Amino acid sequence: MTLIMVVDDDQDLAEMLGIVLTGAGFEVDLVNRGDEVMDLFRAQTPDLVLLDVMLPGINGNEVARLIREESMVPIVMLTAKGDTHDVVLGLEAGADDYMVKPFNPSELVARIKTRLRRVISETAGGLKIGDIAIDQLAHSIMREGKVIPLTRLEFDLLVALAKEPGRVFTREALLNEVWGYRHATDTRLVNVHVQRLRSKVETDPENPELIVTVRGVGYKAGVPGSKEQ
Amino acid sequence: MTAEKRRWRNSLVWRVTGNSVLLSLGIIWLVGSALLSQISTGIFNEKLNNSISDSETSARSIEVQIAVAQFQNDAAVKKSVDQMISIASLNGATAGREIALLHFPVVKPVTNNLERTSNLLSPASVPDSLRTLVRTKTGSHWERTKIRYLGGKVEDGIAVGSRIEIPRAGTYELYFLYQLNSQANTVNLIRTSLWFTGLALLILIGLVTWLVIRQVVIPIREAAEIAEQLSAGDLGRRMEVHGENEIARLGSSFNEMALSMQQQISRLENLSRLQQRFVSDVSHELRTPLTTIRMASEVINASRGSFNSKVARSAELLIAQIDRFERLLADLLEVSRFDAEAAVMVTEPVDIIQLLKRTVDYLHPSRDKIIHIYSPLEPVIIDADSRRIERIFRNLITNALDHCEGEPIDITIVESEDAVAIGVRDYGVGFQEKDSARLFDRFWRADPARARVRGGTGLGLSIALEDAKLHHGTLEAWGRLRRGAHFVLTIPKSAGVEIVSHPIPVLPPSELSPILFETDDEEL
Numbered sequence: 145m146t147l148i149m150v151v152d153d154d155q156d157l158a159e160m161l162g163i164v165l166t167g168a169g170f171e172v173d174l175v176n177r178g179d180e181v182m183d184l185f186r187a188q189t190p191d192l193v194l195l196d197v198m199l200p201g202i203n204g205n206e207v208a209r210l211i212r213e214e215s216m217v218p219i220v221m222l223t224a225k226g227d228t229h230d231v232v233l234g235l236e237a238g239a240d241d242y243m244v245k246p247f248n249p250s251e252l253v254a255r256i257k258t259r260l261r262r263v264i265s266e267t268a269g270g271l272k273i274g275d276i277a278i279d280q281l282a283h284s285i286m287r288e289g290k291v292i293p294l295t296r297l298e299f300d301l302l303v304a305l306a307k308e309p310g311r312v313f314t315r316e317a318l319l320n321e322v323w324g325y326r327h328a329t330d331t332r333l334v335n336v337h338v339q340r341l342r343s344k345v346e347t348d349p350e351n352p353e354l355i356v357t358v359r360g361v362g363y364k365a366g367v368p369g370s371k372e373q
Numbered sequence: 374m375t376a377e378k379r380r381w382r383n384s385l386v387w388r389v390t391g392n393s394v395l396l397s398l399g400i401i402w403l404v405g406s407a408l409l410s411q412i413s414t415g416i417f418n419e420k421l422n423n424s425i426s427d428s429e430t431s432a433r434s435i436e437v438q439i440a441v442a443q444f445q446n447d448a449a450v451k452k453s454v455d456q457m458i459s460i461a462s463l464n465g466a467t468a469g470r471e472i473a474l475l476h477f478p479v480v481k482p483v484t485n486n487l488e489r490t491s492n493l494l495s496p497a498s499v500p501d502s503l504r505t506l507v508r509t510k511t512g513s514h515w516e517r518t519k520i521r522y523l524g525g526k527v528e529d530g531i532a533v534g535s536r537i538e539i540p541r542a543g544t545y546e547l548y549f550l551y552q553l554n555s556q557a558n559t560v561n562l563i564r565t566s567l568w569f570t571g572l573a574l575l576i577l578i579g580l581v582t583w584l585v586i587r588q589v590v591i592p593i594r595e596a597a598e599i600a601e602q603l604s605a606g607d608l609g610r611r612m613e614v615h616g617e618n619e620i621a622r623l624g625s626s627f628n629e630m631a632l633s634m635q636q637q638i639s640r641l642e643n644l645s646r647l648q649q650r651f652v653s654d655v656s657h658e659l660r661t662p663l664t665t666i667r668m669a670s671e672v673i674n675a676s677r678g679s680f681n682s683k684v685a686r687s688a689e690l691l692i693a694q695i696d697r698f699e700r701l702l703a704d705l706l707e708v709s710r711f712d713a714e715a716a717v718m719v720t721e722p723v724d725i726i727q728l729l730k731r732t733v734d735y736l737h738p739s740r741d742k743i744i745h746i747y748s749p750l751e752p753v754i755i756d757a758d759s760r761r762i763e764r765i766f767r768n769l770i771t772n773a774l775d776h777c778e779g780e781p782i783d784i785t786i787v788e789s790e791d792a793v794a795i796g797v798r799d800y801g802v803g804f805q806e807k808d809s810a811r812l813f814d815r816f817w818r819a820d821p822a823r824a825r826v827r828g829g830t831g832l833g834l835s836i837a838l839e840d841a842k843l844h845h846g847t848l849e850a851w852g853r854l855r856r857g858a859h860f861v862l863t864i865p866k867s868a869g870v871e872i873v874s875h876p877i878p879v880l881p882p883s884e885l886s887p888i889l890f891e892t893d894d895e896e897l
Contacts, residue, residue: 167672198657224657227710244663246699246719249671310750314730331721331759346442360722360754 145171145259151181151188151207153199153272154211168253179200185301190217192259193225197223197234212238217294218259222247228332232335235336236300242333258324265294273306274354275326276345285345297322298341305355305365314362338363385593386586393582394575401571409567412452414562420556421531427470428549429513429532431461435547439539450541454487467528471520477508477544487542495521499532499548506536507546510861520550529553531642546622551609553636592620596627608635609820649713652706659702667695697830704832711839718843720868721757722846724752725793726763726786732766733784737774745768748786753793756868761840763847768833769860775829776858777801787876792846794877800857809850813838845869849879856884 148170148288155176162172173188175181179201185193193211197204208219221234221242233353234242241255277286283299285292295301300322305313310321319325323333342349356366392734442453454474463473465545474489475496490496495538498688503516513535522532522663534548602610611631668693677685710716726748733744773782787794804812811817816831841848861879865872 154665155659156667157668160665160672163672164668224660227716245660246667249668314727332719335721360724360752 146192147171147173147188147190148192148194148256149173149175149181149185150189150194151175151178151199151204152194152196153177154196164249165256168256172349174371176200178204178207181207183216185211189215192218192220194256195221195239197221197225197230197356205233208234208237208239216293218296220259231332232336235333236340238295239339240295255324271306273302273309274356274367276302278303278306284296289344291346293345294341294344297337298344299335300343302345302355304365309365310357311365312364317322318362320371334363339362377385384400386583386590387847389586390579390583394579397640398573401574405567405571409560409564413556414561415675416556416559417553420551420553424531424533424549424551425513425515427551428535428724428876431549432513432535432537432547434463434799435539437468439537446736447541451487452776454489454539454542458489458491469528469554471550471552473548473550475499475546475548477505477546487539487545493523493772494550497521498530498550499534499546503532503534503548504546506534511536512733518550521768547896555607587842589620592624596623599631602860603631603634606643608638609751648709649715652713653711653716663695663699663702667699670695701830701832704836707836708839711836711843711868716839716843717763718758718868720758722754723757723762724754725757725762725795726753728759728763729766729784729786729795732763733770736767736770742778744782745782746784746786748784749788752787753786753788755793755864756864757864758840758868762864765837765840765862766795767854768837769795769862771829772833773797773799773801773858776803778816780857784896785877788866789874789876791861791867791870791874792861792874794861796859796861796877796881798857798859798881803854803857805854806852809852812850812852813848845871847872847875853878853884 146169149166150158150172151163152161152174153176156229158174158176162174163242165172173190175184175186181193181202183321184213195204195207199207200208204221204223208221211217218241219239221239222245223230223234223242224245225231226244240247240259243252243255255362270281275287276292280287280303283296285294285299285302301318304318313321314323315331318334319330322357339349342352342355346352353366354362358364395736424528439453440458442449445459458474464472471494472491473494474497475566476488480667482642490497498521500516500518503514503518506514506516513533514594515531515533518530518532520528520532530553531551532548533551534546537545538548539545569669592612599610599612608631611622614621614628629882654713670688674688674692677688680688696770707716712822729748730746733746737744747752769784772785777799778801783796783798785794785797785798813834818831838848839863841862844864845868846862849861849863850858851861859879859881861875863872863875
C-alpha cells in the first residue's frame, strides 16, 4: 500500500482529503500540526507528503525544509495563496509541486500519481548527460563514481532532458512530461526546479553547461565544452 | 535659448552677483567722474587765479621799470626791454612761466621792433581770439592754449595778456604763458587712483555679494535637493536648522511639512498593508472551506448514478455553482490585489504566438474551428509575464466566444519595432459605440436585462485591462451593435518600456469605408 501523509490544520479538509485519497486506493496518515510532522515522518516513512503552508507549530515551508534534510520523498504543497512569492518560497524549500486551493480532487489524485510513478525505461542501459552517468534502474546519477543525491522529480527532469539530447523542451512540455500537467503555463515551477537541479549537477551553476536555457523557448540538454547558448 | 535661461535660473548667485556688480559699476563711474571733474576744475581754477595775479604783478613791475627808465634812444629801449624780459623769464622759470611781448598792430613801428619771446617760444602760442580781446579791451584777459616752442614741443597752458605802453616804441601786448604740466600730472594721478579704487571696489562688491547671496542660496539649494530626494521616495530626509533666522524658519517649516507628509504616507501604507493582509487572510479563510466543499461535491457527484433524477440534477448544479463561485473568488482576489497595488509582474522571454495558440487550443479545441489566427511565421519573443498575458488572451477569447453567435473569430498578431499587438475580432452581437468606455468597468453588462452568458464573472475584461496596464500596454475596444467587436491589446516588447507605435488600429479595416452611414445605421 502506498502511504500518503496529509498535513493540514483544517480537520474537515484533512478528513475530506482522507476520503478522496483512500477512495483512490492510497493509505492516509493525517497530521494537524507542523511540529508533529517529523516524528511521525521518521516512524512511518510515507511515500508522499501533502503539506499545507499555514500550519500551527512550524509552517509548511519550514516542514518541507526539515523533510528535505533527511529524505528525497515527493512533497506536494497545498497553498491558499497563488502569489508568485508564496509559491516560489515553497518550491525553494524543497517542494516538488504545489496545488492552489480550491483544487480539483481528480487533478490532485493525478498529480500524486505522477509523483509516485516510477519511470521504467525500455532501454535499461545508462543515459549520459555531460560527464554524468544516469542509472535508470537504480534511480541514481553519478559523476566520477560519486553518487549525487537527487529528488525523484529532479531525477525525472534530468532524464527527460537527457533522453532527447537535441530537443528543445518548452516549459509547458516539461510541465506535461515531468509534472503531469495537462494544461498549464506555470513556468515558475519549471524555473525553480531547473535552478535547484543546476545547483546539484552543474560544476558552475552560474554558467550552466548541462541544462541550457534557450531564450524565449525553454531548456535543453547541453554538451559541455561546446559553448553554445 | 532655453539652456541659457536655465543656466541663469540655476545660478541665482551668479545672477545677483552680476547684477550688483553692474549697478555698482554705474554708480562708481558716476561718482568717480563727478569727483574727478570737480578736483580738476579746482586745481585749474587755483592755477588760473595764481597765474592772473602773478601776471598782473609782473606786468606792473615791468611797467614801473619802463616808466622809471629814461630812454635816450631806441637802442636803449631795446636793451632795457631785453633785460626786463630775460629777468622776468628767469624769475618765472621754476613756475613754468613764459613771456611773449608782441606788437600791437594799429601803429606799426618800422624801425624798432621790440617783439620778444622767452625760451624759443613760438608767438603762435598766443591764440588770435585772446589777442583780439586784448586789443579791443583794456585790462588783463586769459584763455587756455597750447604752448608751442620752436623746437616743436607743445605743452598745455594758460595765456594771460594785457597791453603795455613803451616810450618811443608805442603800444605792445604783453603775454604771460603758464604751463599746466604739474596740474595735469596731479589730475592724471588722481584719475589713475580713482580707476584703481573703483576697480578694487567693484571686485570687493562682487565678492561680498557673492558671499552674502551664497549664505542665503545654499540653504535654499539644500532645501531643493532634499525636496527632490523626498519626492524620489526618501521620506526620512530633513534639512539642518541653525539659529533662528528666516532661513532657519524655512528649514524648520520644511521639516514639519516633510514630517507630516511622511506620517500621512506611512498611514496610507499601513492602510494598504492592512488591506493586503485582509485580502490574503480572506483568501486563506475562504479557500480552505471551499476546497472541502468542492471535494465533497465531487465525491457526491461521482456516485450520481445511484441517485434519483432530482438529487442527481442538484449534484450537477452544486458542482457548476461551486465552479462559478471559485472563479468569482479568484477574480475578486485578483481585482483587490490590483487595488492594493500588490500585483507583481514576473517577466521572462515568451513567444507570444505559441502562447496564443496554446490558449486557443485550450479554450476551443473542437474540430470545426471558428477561430482563425493570422500571425507572423517567426516566433515573436517578448519580455512579459506569461501568466498575465495568457489570462488576457483567455479573457478576450472567452468574451469573443460568448458573443460571436457562431460567426468566425479572427485573431491577428502584428509586431512593430517596439511593440506587439493582438487583435481579437468577432462579428457577433457587438455593442453600442457609447458603451466602449464602460466595457471595462467591473460587473458591467451591456444589457442588464439580458441573461448571463456562460457564467462569466463580469470581471474578466477589467482584469485584462489591469494586466495590460501592468505591462505598460493598452487594451482598446471597438464595437457596433450587430456588427461585432474588435479588442486590441498592445504591449511593449521589453517589459516596462512605454509603447510608441500601435501596430493594429482598433478600428477594423473592414469598417473604414461605410463610416459615413454609421450614424444612420445606429439610429435604426
